[in-house]
Every structure is written in C-alpha cells, then in structure tokens.
Amino acid sequence: MExxxxxxxxKTPFGGLAQANPDTVLFGIGDDCAxxxxxxDFHLFTSTDTLVEGVHFFSDDPPRVTGWKALASNLSDLAASGASPLGFTLNLSxxxxxxxxxxxxxxxxxxxxxxFNCPLVGGDTTSAGSNPLKTLSITVFGQAPASHLGFNRAHAKIGEEVWLSGTPGLARLGLLLEYQRRGRLEQLCKGNELPQVQALLAAMPAQLRQIAVSQLGMPVPRIELGLQLRGLASACLDLSDGLSGDLAHISSASEVSAILFQSSLESMWRKLWPEIDQQANAAGLLKILLEQTLAGGDDFELxxxxxxxxxxxxQSLKAGLHCVGVIEPxxxxxxxxxxxxxxxxxxxSFNHFAEIQN
Structure with a gap:
C-alpha cells in the first residue's frame, strides 16, 4: 500500500520534473538514497521544516494549499540564503x-x-498510528557559488539600511480574516484589540482581502530576489515569525539595534492600500496595521x-522593495x-497557529 x-x-506525477533535471538529479525516488x-565550485545549502495539522495549518484547509505552503516555507529559506533550488525530500505521517x-x-x-524547478527526489510515508493529525516534513536542497557563503545574521553593520520585500503583515490579515470567517476572531485579539481589528477588517477593500488570504495560504518564495541580493545584502532572513521577532535575530546575532521608521512602514501600506487615507479613522487603521506587521508572521518575505x-x-531590482530602517549601536x-x-x-514573535483547535 505504501x-x-x-x-x-x-513518483509518477513528479517524475517528469526530475527527468527534466538530469544533470542535477542522478538518482531520485526509488533508491535508498537520492x-x-x-x-x-558550488556549495550546498539545506533547510528542513515540519508542519503539524492543527498547529501550522487547519484540518479543513484545501489540500492543494497545504501542499504549496509546505514547500514554499522551505524554498523561502533558500531565498534568504541566496541559493537556487536543487530538489527536496518529503516525509508524510x-x-x-x-x-x-x-x-x-x-x-x-x-x-x-x-x-521553481525543484524536483522531489525522495522521502518516506508512514502511518501516524494513534495520532489523529497529519505531519509533513520537507528538506530542501539548494546551491550557490562557492564565493557566496549566504547572508549570515551576524553580518549586519552599523549604518546599514533595513529593507523589506512585499508587504509583511498581509498574511496576518489573512489569518484574522480566516478566524473571523470561523467566528473565532476574539481568539487572536488581546485586551481591547478586538474592536480595533474588527474596524480594520471591515474597512479592507475586497481586493485587499483576497490578496491577504492568498498571502497566508500560498506565499511565493523570493528565490529570484535572493539571488539578486548576492553582493548587495549583508544579513538576511525570511519573515516567518513576524518582523519584530525575526529582525531581532539579526539584532542579537550582530549585536546591534534596528531602528524601524514608522513613516516608511506606513508608506509601505499606503502603496498597497491607497484608499486608506480616505477612511475617517485612517490614523487608527495605520496604527493597528503596524502592530500586525510587527507581530504577525507567515509572509515569507525577505x-x-x-x-x-x-x-x-x-531599488532598481524590482518594484515592491522598501527601505524601512537603519542599523545603529x-x-x-x-x-x-x-x-x-x-x-x-x-x-x-506571534505564533500564528499555536491556538488552533479544529
């Protein structure tokens, strides 16, 4: 059966992708080792992530979305290292x-x-036994020229600028919308935050709602950007646990402080939601947006x-890149x-799915 x-x-649906990479995948699914x-003159980069049902994804999430996101989170780690994908393994329980x-x-x-031309090259499928929940574990492999050693978190220097791709916080809005749809929005709100969050969600235009839900379920790893940042970036990581929590890893490893400019973060949101200034409580909406940006996660932006x-x-690399701060002593x-x-x-950092109970 297995x-x-x-x-x-x-093996069958992924076979074509492996065969399209004969110079990379010498042996794939079917042998003891890939x-x-x-x-x-290239170095190997690798990363592993595990997703547990009820912790990292809802039991009734569309399985196609779960499949996409499972690999996206790993590919995002390669992007944050400036590596290009080689292949991945999958373990299913x-x-x-x-x-x-x-x-x-x-x-x-x-x-x-x-x-992203990343063939499946092996893995394992097993019974979860008495555990009623699915567990997915993916290990991804990538490569980069030997001259590129990645973007070490300890390499941020005083005077450097802090940059973001996309609009971090979008996935958090998608999660808030999902909890609202399930009638459980209060579970994600602290203190008197609930009415503020409700006002924010009510003000969001339909198109922004769709973008937020898509960002939560099917984020697009920034592989191309990661490659372009070789020779330009010092420290880099992907935003999986929220801007404040993830940036703190760079701050701690590099023994520096990171100053984020409120005006720059607000400008980032205005570019995506230009109508926000037409709202009666624009300042209040921007305030709660910034709070979600700092504490939210699962955007997988860089x-x-x-x-x-x-x-x-x-700035010339592509649209949607934002300089939002500076590194100081x-x-x-x-x-x-x-x-x-x-x-x-x-x-x-906010752990998005720590309180999920399906």
Missing part, C-alpha cells in the same frame, strides 16, 4: 489514507515545485540589511515616529 501511494501521488550533483487529500496535496506540491551605497542598486528593535521619538518594540 509503495502504491508513493508511485501514484509522488543522488544530486552540485555544479563545479498520516493517520489514515485519504485519496482525495493526497491528490490535492500532491497537486499543490507539484505546482510550486514546477514553478528582510535584509545593506550599506547605503547599495541603495540605488537594490545598541540592542533590540525600535520604532521611530515622525517626531523622532523612539519606542522599544517587543521582539516576541
């Missing part, structure tokens, strides 16, 4: 055989694997530091208002 499932949902070939779920999951996984003389080169994450006053930001 081998039949592997052939039907993984064999991958690195390009000459299932409480029962659900053919419909497996078909959808496999389809979503194949969609993103094909998009956050990096770079010397100011790289500013124009980075000290420690921690700080938010600077237009009046130059600063407020220390908690670096505790």
């Amino acid at each position: 081998f039949d499932l592997i052939h039907r949902y993984f 064999t991958l070939r690195l390009a000459p 299932l409480p029962e055989i659900d053919e419909n779920w497996l078909a959808g999951f496999s389809a979503g996984l194949l969609d993103i694997a094909t998009r 956050c990096w530091t770079a010397h100011p003389n790289r500013h124009d080169a980075i 000290g420690s921690g994450i700080w938010l600077q208002s237009q009046g130059a006053s600063r407020e220390r930001v908690s670096s505790c």
Whole structure:
C-alpha cells in the first residue's frame, strides 16, 4: 500500500520534473538514497521544516494549499540564503489514507515545485498510528557559488539600511480574516484589540482581502530576489515569525539595534492600500496595521540589511522593495515616529497557529 501511494501521488506525477533535471538529479525516488550533483565550485545549502495539522495549518484547509505552503516555507529559506533550488525530500505521517487529500496535496506540491524547478527526489510515508493529525516534513536542497557563503545574521553593520520585500503583515490579515470567517476572531485579539481589528477588517477593500488570504495560504518564495541580493545584502532572513521577532535575530546575532521608521512602514501600506487615507479613522487603521506587521508572521518575505551605497542598486531590482530602517549601536528593535521619538518594540514573535483547535 505504501509503495502504491508513493508511485501514484509522488513518483509518477513528479517524475517528469526530475527527468527534466538530469544533470542535477542522478538518482531520485526509488533508491535508498537520492543522488544530486552540485555544479563545479558550488556549495550546498539545506533547510528542513515540519508542519503539524492543527498547529501550522487547519484540518479543513484545501489540500492543494497545504501542499504549496509546505514547500514554499522551505524554498523561502533558500531565498534568504541566496541559493537556487536543487530538489527536496518529503516525509508524510498520516493517520489514515485519504485519496482525495493526497491528490490535492500532491497537486499543490507539484505546482510550486514546477514553478521553481525543484524536483522531489525522495522521502518516506508512514502511518501516524494513534495520532489523529497529519505531519509533513520537507528538506530542501539548494546551491550557490562557492564565493557566496549566504547572508549570515551576524553580518549586519552599523549604518546599514533595513529593507523589506512585499508587504509583511498581509498574511496576518489573512489569518484574522480566516478566524473571523470561523467566528473565532476574539481568539487572536488581546485586551481591547478586538474592536480595533474588527474596524480594520471591515474597512479592507475586497481586493485587499483576497490578496491577504492568498498571502497566508500560498506565499511565493523570493528565490529570484535572493539571488539578486548576492553582493548587495549583508544579513538576511525570511519573515516567518513576524518582523519584530525575526529582525531581532539579526539584532542579537550582530549585536546591534534596528531602528524601524514608522513613516516608511506606513508608506509601505499606503502603496498597497491607497484608499486608506480616505477612511475617517485612517490614523487608527495605520496604527493597528503596524502592530500586525510587527507581530504577525507567515509572509515569507525577505528582510535584509545593506550599506547605503547599495541603495540605488537594490531599488532598481524590482518594484515592491522598501527601505524601512537603519542599523545603529545598541540592542533590540525600535520604532521611530515622525517626531523622532523612539519606542522599544517587543521582539516576541506571534505564533500564528499555536491556538488552533479544529
């Protein structure tokens, strides 16, 4: 049964992608070990993530979305390292055989694997026994020239700028919308935050709602951007646990402080939601947006530091890149208002699905 499932949902549908990469995948699914070939003078990069049902995804999430996101989170780690994908392995622990779920999951996984030319090269499928929850574990492999050692979190330097891709916080809005749809919005709100969040969601235009839900379920890893940042960025990571919490990793490792400019973060949101200034409570909406940006997660956008003389080169790479802060002596994450006053930001990241109970 196990081998039949592997052939039907993984070896057969993914076979073409492996065959399209004969110089990289020497042996894939079907042997005890996969064999991958690195390009000459390249280094190997690898990352592993595990997703547990009820913790990282809802039990009733579309399986195609779950498949996409499972690989996207790993590919995002390669992007944050400036590495290009080689292939990945998949481990599945299932409480029962659900053919419909497996078909959808496999389809979503194949969609993103094909998009980023990252073939499935091996893995394992096993019973979860008495555990009623699915567990998915993916290990991804990538490569980069030996001259590129990645973007070490300890390499941020005083005077460098802080950059973001996309609009961090969008996935958090998607999660709030999902909880609202389920009638459980209060579970994600602290203290008197609920009415503020309700007002924010009510003000969001329909198109922004769709973008937020898509960002939560099917984020697009910034592989191309990561490659372009070679030679430009110093420290870099992907935003999986929230801007304040993730940026704190750079701050701590580099023994510096990161100053985020409130005006720059607000400008970032205005570009995506230009109508927000027409709202009666625009200032209040921007305030709650910034709070979600700092504490939210699962956007899988990139956050990096770079010397100011790289500013124009980075800005020319593509649209949707935002310079939002600066690295200074000290420690921690700080938010600077237009009046130059600063407020220390908690670096505790929000764990999106810690409270999920399906």
